[in-house]
Amino acid sequence: MDAKAALHDVSEQQLPVTETTALSESPTSTQESKRRFPPPAKAWIILLFHGACCVALALAMALALDGYQAGDESSPHHVEGKLLLRVGDITTLVSVALVVIKVIVGAWSTIVLWAFGRNMLTRKSASPATVSKMIRWRLPPGFQSLKYIPRDFPGWTISAAVVAVFIQAFISPILTGAVNWNAAFHISKEATSLSSVDPTADFSAWYWYNAQGSFDKKAYLRAAAGFANLAWADTSTVDAQGKSLLGNGCRHVVNDDGLPRHSVVVDATLPCININSIRWYRNEDEVTGNEWSISGDDLTLVGDDPFGYYRGGVTLVYDTNNLRKSPATTDQPPPANKFSGTMTVALMIARRHYGKDYTDPPCAKLPNTIFGDISPLPYLLETTRSTSADENCFLLGKIDFTAGVTTSSRATYIAPRIVEDVTPIQDVVYEANSWTQEAIWLLPDLMTMLAVSNASQLPTFNNIDNYVSGIVHQGYLGAWDMLSHSFDNKGPVYKGYPADPRLVADVSFARVFAWLGVCLFMTVSGVFALGLVLKADDLTPLEGNEEEMKEGGRGILDEIMGWRFG
Structure with missing residues (x-):
């Protein structure tokens, strides 16, 4: 019985000891389970992860974002089966990435500043108050007092690392301001049908266009001038010539x-003309036949002599051997043709005043015209509409051009109702069309109207050849458009591809890589600090029970922060 009692007493005495032992070992095992990596390894992981994030964000902006076509507020997020990011989406993604980097910087600064403080106090290179300010304000001791300017490698390394941490809070605007957004467009792959026929076109009106002489053509002439002005009204689409x-x-x-x-339209029939050359006569021997003596009444289709206008810039193109005659029948359109060759061209320079009340020099010596000083030009100047005190001064010559229509493989909308072929002019294939010759016959009247109304907006000063080329160009296209819109009541259906608005990212590489350099400054300085200055003890947090924390921590924490554990 005594032995059993003794055994019982021993077991009763050992039980508390076992429980006490288990309880005392539990915190240590828990801490070890939480600490998967030693403190130096954690510091290295955070530091290198920061550098990797900086490099990844910079490369993403330089390689992926630059040139990206983002949608505007009206754009859907899914276009043609692909995700389309808007500007706001991209700004949000960049901001999120910067926030992640900022969190990493915060984690790194928490670890490394305390480690620097312990290291400096251990080496006695700074006072506790100085270390406390360094941790609180994230500024190296040298910024607080000149006596703490580092004089050894560890001191300089710590100072550089602290400065690198400090400036990370201010570099985000460098990156967020590195992207400029420029307006652009995206051509849709989904086609829409476009009718080539004007809803108001009526071929039966072709009879009246011919039956009533000049009377019924006046309205069409004004419509042609309107088409010409509509096509060339936007001066931002033309150069200085x-x-x-x-x-x-x-x-x-x-x-x-x-x-x-x-937007783009394909395989559309467009009027097209190319002025190959202009040659002005230099002497009377070059004038042949009645190309200058012809009456303006033979050139006009509306009974309005174009030679009767006294405005500089009036231009006439005609062929005295091919003047318009009424067609034999109006039951069908005129025969299709295209033109390639030369015609006579006349350009009014100015109206000269002479007599006892005027002192204008001869036509060839006029110094002040809309085309500049004429006297240096070696060209022949003809006169017409001469009176006892006035006469009109004209240049006369030959213009070589090709005109017809072309089937454009790709024409772009330069305005909501204006399309223009983008084929190089030397590669254009000209085709015959019913309205080519009719448009050419209308040129004397139409170009006179464009010049008098100043609707062409063509520059004139020292620009004679380009002016004539431009007004003939505008006149032919406007005349053909009028005839087609008026009388073509049958035609094909074209395919159009709408343009969607986009904003193209233009990334400033200088700003992106400047941000990356400052960002990696923290990574590089941290590598030197971890590899050459800090020891494992500097990075290891204080551990143990409460009493040990009080006693072990009093030496450092009390000195740094002035704390007391009570």
Whole structure:
């Protein structure tokens, strides 16, 4: 019985000891399970992860974002089966990435600043108050007092690392301001049908166009001037010489189908003309036949002599051997043809005043005209409409051009109702059309109207050849558009591809890589600090029970922060 009692007493005494032992070992095992990596390894992981994130974000902006076509507020997020990001989406993604990097910087600064403080106190290179300010304000001791300017490698390394941490809070604007957004467009792959026929076209009116002489053509002449002005009204689409900046100059007024600018239409029939050359006569021997003596009444289709206008810039193109005659029948359109060759061209320079009340020099010596000083030019100047005190001064010559229509493989909308062929002019294939010759016959009347109304907006000063080329160009296209819109009541259906608005990212590489350099400054300085200055003890947090924490931590924490554990 005594032995059993003794055994019982021993077991009773050992039980508390076992429980006490288990309880005392539990915190240690829990801490070890939580600490999968030693403190130096954690510091290295955070530091290198920060560098990787900086590099990844910079490369994403430089390689992926630059040139990306983002949608605007009206764009859907899914277009043609692909995800389309808007500007706001991209800004949000960049901001999220910067926030992640900022969190990493915060984690790194928490670890490394305390480690620097312990290291400096251990080496006695700074006072506790100085270390406390360094941790609180994230500024190296050298910024607080000149006596703490580092004088050894560890000091300089710590100072550089602290400065690198400090400036990370201020570099985000460098990156967020590195992207400029420029307006652009995206051509849809989904086609829409476009009718080539004007809803108001009526071929039966072709009879009246011919039956009533000049009376019924006046309204059509005004319509042609309107088409010419509509096609060339936007001066931002032409250069200083009056030539198109957006294509080969073969423009066409189409129906109002609601397609925005930059949309594309394919295989459309467009009027086209190319002025090959202009040669002005230099002496009377070059004038042949009645090309100058012809009456303006033989050139006009509306009974309005174009030679009767006294405005500089009036231009006439005609062939004295091919003047318009009424067609034999109006039951069908005129025979299709195209033109390639030369015609006579006349350009009014100015009206000269002479007599006892005027002192204007001869036509060849006029110094002040809309085309500049004429006296240096070696050209022949003819006169017409002479009176006892006035006469009109004209240049006379030959113009070589090719005119017809072309089937454009790709024409772009330069305005909601204007399309222009983008084929290089030397590669254009000209085709015959019923309205080619009719448009050429209308040129003397139409170009006179464009010049007098100043609707062409073509520059004139020291620009004679380009002016004549431009006004002939505009006149032919406007005349053909009028005839087609008026009388073509049958035609094909074209395919149009609408242009959707986009905003193209233009990334400033200088700003992106400047941000990356400052960002990696923290990574590089941290590598030197972890590899050459800090020891494992500097990075290891204080551990143990409460009493040990009080005693072990009093030496460092009390000195740094002035804390007391009570």
